[in-house]
Amino acid sequence: MIKVTITLEEDVLQFIDQQAQGNRSGYINALLTEHRRRILEAEMIAALKQDAEDSEYQAEIAVWDNVVGDGINARE
Template sequence: MATKVTITLDDQVLDFIDTFAHRQAATLKIKPNRSSFINAILSKYRQELLQQELAAAYQRDAEDSAYQEEVLAWDSVSGDGIDVL
C-alpha cells in the first residue's frame, strides 16, 4: 500500500533526486520518478539499519555469558524426545 504525502526539500536535494531518479532507475529496477527513487533509497537505508541492529544484537548475545550458558543448556536438551515417536 502506498500513501501520498507532501514534503518540503531543499532545492539541492530535489535536484539530486531528479538527476538520480532517472539515472539510477535501471540499476535500482524502479520507475524513473521521484517517488520510486525516494522509496527505493529509504527502503535500502531501512534494511541497512536493520542489519546493523541485528549485528549489534548478535554481538551483545555473543558477549553475554549468561545468555551463552542458557544457549548451551537448551542445546544439550534440544534433541530429547525426538526418537520417541
C-alpha cells in the same frame, strides 16, 4: 500507498530528478528501503554481539543445546 508532502532543498530535488529517471517516488522509496534495511541489519548485528558477550545467556543456550540433542524425536 500514502501520499505525503515534504520540503526539500532545491539542489537536493535537482539531484533526485537527475537520478530518479522520471520516478521521484520510486527513487525515494528505494533509497529509504535500503537505508532501513541497513539500519535493521546493524541493529541485528549489535544484538547478536551483545548476546555473544553475555555469559549468562550463553550458559542458558548451552543448556538448551543439550536438551535439543537428547535424542527425543518429536515426529515419532
